[in-house]
Amino acid sequence: MRDLWGSAATRWLGVGLASVLAVVTLGLAATGRLALYINPDQSWFAIGMAVLALVGAVASFALPLGAEDDHGHDHGHDHGAARGEEPDEGRGRPVVPRAAASSLSRAATWAGGLAASAVAVGAIVLPPAPLSVELAMARDTGTAPLFAGADDVLLAAADTSTFGVGDWASVFSTATNPDTFEGAHVTLTGFVTPDETDDATMRLGRLVITHCVIDAQPASLPVTSPGWQDDLETGAWVEVDGVVTTNASGALVVEPREITPIPAPDDPYEY
Known part of the structure; x- marks a missing residue:
């Protein structure tokens, strides 16, 4: 037996x-x-x-x-x-x-x-569940995710209308000529996190997956929005419609035309 x-x-x-x-x-x-x-x-x-x-x-x-x-x-x-x-x-x-x-x-x-x-x-x-916004914030080091974007992104050779948060985060952190992207229209979805250096700016974040959730990397973009704390909570999901522009220091930021709160998407990741 x-x-x-x-x-x-x-x-x-x-x-x-x-x-x-x-x-x-x-x-x-x-x-x-x-x-x-x-x-x-x-x-x-x-x-x-x-x-x-x-x-x-x-x-x-x-x-x-x-x-x-x-x-x-x-x-x-x-x-x-x-x-x-x-x-x-x-x-x-x-x-x-x-x-x-x-x-x-x-x-x-x-x-x-x-x-x-x-x-x-x-x-x-246990039911399947996405990684939390808190985890994304904990992993965020302020750098763009690896493998998000390619050389044609840096050379402005790609169609930016298809870019997500991860692609634009790569552009924002590596573009040597920001004027190349100024005026580009964006419609992006992500979660809201605070910008530690500027109260008038919020960060639009997303987790980017290369292979699986183990390698999920946070990506975020600065969105100029004075007083955003009055209308949005940290972790809230929004859709941002706006344009890419430069701030007073010459860095790329998103100037929103409209920020719309939305429910968390069924698939919260970018790939």
Whole structure:
């Protein structure tokens, strides 16, 4: 009975957890919420791997429970004795008692298994949720996100009408000739955060994802709006319609024509 329980636990840690994560991935894809975790351009890979994992899980049922343990157990245990060699104790090497080593290994396996199981079950039970505005503010170092924009952005060769907050943040921080972008019309969506250097300016923020939420980077733009604190709270989502211009110090800012509060979008990220 103990062997069967051990085999069942081994199969759960392998095939079981992989199947759970595969089902979660396919469920998120079917409900359109996979983008809360990975870049939509890479959804095909995640879905393909999930399907492959489920096919492997189904195929594993052809293997009787416990059969995965019946290999290699008697290979080489007594080779030294057969050759008349002394045990390890005679070679000056420390020897860990087999029972103690087995107990430590079993404890580590159970601890890892419980942690992995908790993650897998949590993925099923807990509803998908985007990263918070507070996290974005905590990660914000005032620099533009890496990989947001390309050389054609810096050379003003791209169509700026398609730019999001991340693209414009790259432009604002790297443009060597700000006049090139002055007067460009923007319609941008993001969350509001304060500008630590200017009370008359608010920051329009967004989290930018390259591959998945683990690499999410905050991007933000200065929006000139004296008294914005009277109408908006930190973390509120807004749509800003305005133009790019330069301030008194020559830095690029957004001059809004209209700032409209909106509900938080279903997909709060840029990619």
